[in-house]
Amino acid sequence: MRIYGASPLxxxxxxxxxxxxxxxxxxxxxxxxxxxxxxxxxxxYKAQMMVALVGNPEVDQAIGKAGKATKGGKMVAAAxxxxxxxxxxxxxxxxxxxxxxxxxxxxxxNKGVKExxxxxxxxxxxxxxxxxxxLLNGQYMTVSITWxxxxxxxxxxxxxxxxxxxxxxxxxxFLDTTKRTQLESDxxxxxxxxxxxxxxxxxxxxxxxxxxxxxYTALLGQLEAAKEEIIRQQTDLSEVGVRLARxxxxxxxxxxxxxxxxxxxxTIDDPKIKAAQDLDREKKQLEALQARYQPSHxxxxxxxxxxxAAQAAFDLAKTQKAEPVTKIERTRTVINDQWYxxxxxxxQYEIQLNAQEDRLKNVRATxxxxxxxxxxxxxxxxxxxxxxxxxxxxxNIRQQLRARLADARIxxxxxxxxxxxxxxxxxxxxxxxxxxxxxxxxxxxxxxxLGLVVAxxxxxxxxxxxxxxxxxxxxxxxxxxxxxxxxxKMQPAKGGKKALPGANKPSISx
Amino acid sequence: xxxxxxxDEVEVGKLVPLSSFxxxxxxxxxxxxxxxxxxxxxxxxxxxxDIERASSPSRCFVxxxxxxxxxxxxxxxxxxLAGTIAQNSExxxxxxxxxxxxxxxxxxLNLPPAPGLVDVLEGSEDDxxxxxxxxxxxxxxxxxxGRAAANPSRLVRSPRLGEVxxxxxxxxxxxxxxxAPVLPVADTKTMSRHLDGVVMVVRAGVTPRExxxxxxxxxxxxxxxxxxxxxxxxxMPKWLQRYFS
Numbered sequence: 135m136r137i138y139g140a141s142p143l144x145x146x147x148x149x150x151x152x153x154x155x156x157x158x159x160x161x162x163x164x165x166x167x168x169x170x171x172x173x174x175x176x177x178x179y180k181a182q183m184m185v186a187l188v189g190n191p192e193v194d195q196a197i198g199k200a201g202k203a204t205k206g207g208k209m210v211a212a213a214x215x216x217x218x219x220x221x222x223x224x225x226x227x228x229x230x231x232x233x234x235x236x237x238x239x240x241x242x243x244n245k246g247v248k249e250x251x252x253x254x255x256x257x258x259x260x261x262x263x264x265x266x267x268x269l270l271n272g273q274y275m276t277v278s279i280t281w282x283x284x285x286x287x288x289x290x291x292x293x294x295x296x297x298x299x300x301x302x303x304x305x306x307x308f309l310d311t312t313k314r315t316q317l318e319s320d321x322x323x324x325x326x327x328x329x330x331x332x333x334x335x336x337x338x339x340x341x342x343x344x345x346x347x348x349x350y351t352a353l354l355g356q357l358e359a360a361k362e363e364i365i366r367q368q369t370d371l372s373e374v375g376v377r378l379a380r381x382x383x384x385x386x387x388x389x390x391x392x393x394x395x396x397x398x399x400x401t402i403d404d405p406k407i408k409a410a411q412d413l414d415r416e417k418k419q420l421e422a423l424q425a426r427y428q429p430s431h432x433x434x435x436x437x438x439x440x441x442x443a444a445q446a447a448f449d450l451a452k453t454q455k456a457e458p459v460t461k462i463e464r465t466r467t468v469i470n471d472q473w474y475x476x477x478x479x480x481x482q483y484e485i486q487l488n489a490q491e492d493r494l495k496n497v498r499a500t501x502x503x504x505x506x507x508x509x510x511x512x513x514x515x516x517x518x519x520x521x522x523x524x525x526x527x528x529x530n531i532r533q534q535l536r537a538r539l540a541d542a543r544i545x546x547x548x549x550x551x552x553x554x555x556x557x558x559x560x561x562x563x564x565x566x567x568x569x570x571x572x573x574x575x576x577x578x579x580x581x582x583x584l585g586l587v588v589a590x591x592x593x594x595x596x597x598x599x600x601x602x603x604x605x606x607x608x609x610x611x612x613x614x615x616x617x618x619x620x621x622x623k624m625q626p627a628k629g630g631k632k633a634l635p636g637a638n639k640p641s642i643s644x
Numbered sequence: 645x646x647x648x649x650x651x652d653e654v655e656v657g658k659l660v661p662l663s664s665f666x667x668x669x670x671x672x673x674x675x676x677x678x679x680x681x682x683x684x685x686x687x688x689x690x691x692x693x694d695i696e697r698a699s700s701p702s703r704c705f706v707x708x709x710x711x712x713x714x715x716x717x718x719x720x721x722x723x724x725l726a727g728t729i730a731q732n733s734e735x736x737x738x739x740x741x742x743x744x745x746x747x748x749x750x751x752x753l754n755l756p757p758a759p760g761l762v763d764v765l766e767g768s769e770d771d772x773x774x775x776x777x778x779x780x781x782x783x784x785x786x787x788x789x790g791r792a793a794a795n796p797s798r799l800v801r802s803p804r805l806g807e808v809x810x811x812x813x814x815x816x817x818x819x820x821x822x823x824a825p826v827l828p829v830a831d832t833k834t835m836s837r838h839l840d841g842v843v844m845v846v847r848a849g850v851t852p853r854e855x856x857x858x859x860x861x862x863x864x865x866x867x868x869x870x871x872x873x874x875x876x877x878x879x880m881p882k883w884l885q886r887y888f889s
Contacts, residue, residue: 144880144888151879601852609846609871612853613860618694618843618870619687621721623877 153593157586164585165578172577178568181287182278184561185295187215187269212272218302218557219275223265226301234260237297241289259290274560284565291563299557306553310546317542321535328528335521342514353508360501367494374490378483385476394468409451413444426474433469688728691843691872695725695818698841698869704813707869708742710823710832711845712859717874718845719748722822725843730784735817738776741789742821744796744831749822750788760790764808765799772811787812796824800834809838826859833862841869848876 150157226233234256238244247255266276277294281287304311420437427434569577603609606617699705709722726739741749744762749755755777763769769790777786793799812819821839824831836842842863846856860868878885 141888147884147888148878148880151881151884154879600849601854602849603846603851603853603856603873604848604876606873608853609873613857613871615844615860615865615868616694616870617873619691619721619872620876621687621717621872621874623848623875 149593149597150590153589153596156593156596157589160589160592161582161585164581164583164588166581168581168584169578172574176282178280178282179284179287179565180278180280180568181284181291181563181565182276182561183291183295183559183563184270185275185277185298186273186556186558186560187218187275188273188556212269214556215269215273215275218306219265219269221302221305222275222277222298223267226298227260227263227265231256233297233301237290237293240293240296241286243286243290263290263294279563280568281565284567287565288563292559295559299554302557303550303553307546307549310542310549314539314542314546317535317539321532321539324528324532324535328525328532331521331525331528335525338514338518338521342518353504357501357504357508360497360504363497364494364501367490367497371487371490371494374483374486378480378487381476381480381483385473385480388473388476389470390473391467392470394466397464397466405451405454406448409444409448413441413448416441416444423469426471427478431474431478433474685728688724689732691721691725692729692732694870695729695841695843699818704816704819706809706813706819706821706838706840708821708823708832708835708839708842709845709872710842710859710863711825711847712827712851712855713825714828716825716845716847716851718825719743719752719822721843721845721872721874722820723749723752726784726786726818726820727781729818729820730779730781734783736783736785736815737818737820738785738787738812738816740787740812740819740821742831742835743824744789744793744799745824745829746792749786750790753786753788755788758788758790760788761808762790762793762799765802765804766793767804772808785816796829796831797834800831805835806838826862827855836863836867839867842867843869843872845872845874847874850875 235252238256238259243259244252244255262279262281264278269275277291279287279290281290416437420434420441423431423434423437603612606620609615609617695705695707709718709725711718722739726737729735729737741761743749759769759775761775764772764775769775775787775790777788779786799805809819823835826832844856844860
């Protein structure tokens, strides 16, 4: 430090005044820069919430957790609180990015943020969160966040609490959940098995209902009835067969047609008349046959053909001219009614025979079926017993599992409610501006102070780098020579040269 | 603080007026004051006393006023020292302009072109008395350079230089030489053998100490009587200096 005067304070004050412009500029610059920085920087808001990590002792006692109300229980409660709180600080916030991502998404802080910028946002949010490691009274956890937007700050804290509470509940009731899940899986399996067995029993019953012991007797009766029916059918069949044979024999012996006289027909040579007569005759015969026989009787069919032919001839004759009269003499034959009666009987007997044979065949099939069923009864009986045993066993297990599952669900829900009651938001977050007026004033005042310090440092540096001689002490110190005279610096004249006031006037003398 | 000097017109051959000297006194003869006492005259008086202490009463004392570099104020100091010695004592003082490379003193004293020391050293002027200028003070004479020398390095090694100084010694008690700066030119170094003492003028806050040290070494530390610190200033206002006095 340069020595200007006797005291160090004089030296420093002299230094300040010597570099006063530097100080003024630095102070002004510091003030302007600090003011600009303080003025333009975004305001930060701090929101803080308090989470209670223990439940109500009275409630704990009521639900049987009386141990926590005792002194030893308090230690357990404290340990529980520490465990819950440490999960947030040591596990979910630092190690599980999806947890923070959910908080950010639910708080809607990521609106307008691109997917590739999300990691940076997550890092920013993680850094903004502050969780106090120390619990207040062993049970309260303080979480705060410093953020530019007060609404987002509160939302982030609220969503953090919500996710924290949810995850805490899930973690604390993890064993209950696991037990319940396992029971559900077992119940589902045995329920399906029981249903399958029930279906199998029903199917067995449906397929083999006749083998039900209560219907076994009926089955035997039916078997006997079928046998009797067969005998009866066989008897009927034989009887019909005999009748048919007799009828066929008689039919062979009976002529089909008999003479019926001679008809002399004097017909007019008008073909139309003859054709009409023929037609009339054929129609009459047809009517007679139709009255006697079925339409499918061959005689009827033949007669029908004749009638049609006569009709055709009549139609043709209508187009022809009258021709000379001709006399036709014909020997008329008529159908033997007896033959036709026999033939009709024959047909009936044949039909009856066929039907009887069919009936007999059906009864035989039924008999076979009954006999087969009766033969299988012992094996099916054992199957029936086994099926019933399996169904009963499976139903029993299912019943037990259902009861245990219900208990597990109740226990899980109860524990979830208990744990939920142990993680409460004691103080809701409220964002407050971080910069108080006093702090702002301090920040504004920081500028000139920093400027002063910087200027002082620069002035010291300037003094250190200045190797000129300014004081007699320095001259003697550095040059080792005495200072014979110290002449002060004179100010230059204002307005150019002028006469010294009262100075000796120049005198011109030789 | 007094105003700057006024240089009046001086006719050729006339006595150099006292007002030409840059004493910087005010109308009452007081310069910058410190504690009611005139500062500048006291400093020159102190300088005079120091030189006087170094000198021998029976012998002329030749003191050279020089500096390390140009612009330190050596001409002013030489002028005022010579004037102070002449004013404060009966001793005969001769102020010699030995700066052969410029007309600083001539222009300060507003002297017209006339033969000077250079003419004598070059041989164009034989009589030394022709170049000596008298002043209003009877015991103060001035020997101007006259003109710029063509070869100052040769002149300072001229045997006539010794004769000039010897001649001046005989008629004066003090000879004050306004010299050239030490480091830019070698004139002062060469001339230092003719001098009884050298006073180094240093401008405060301008000349680095290393430069001054080199100048002292160049002249010879034993020759240097001391330092005149010129242009000292304090930035602290006077009202604040009172608290530290």
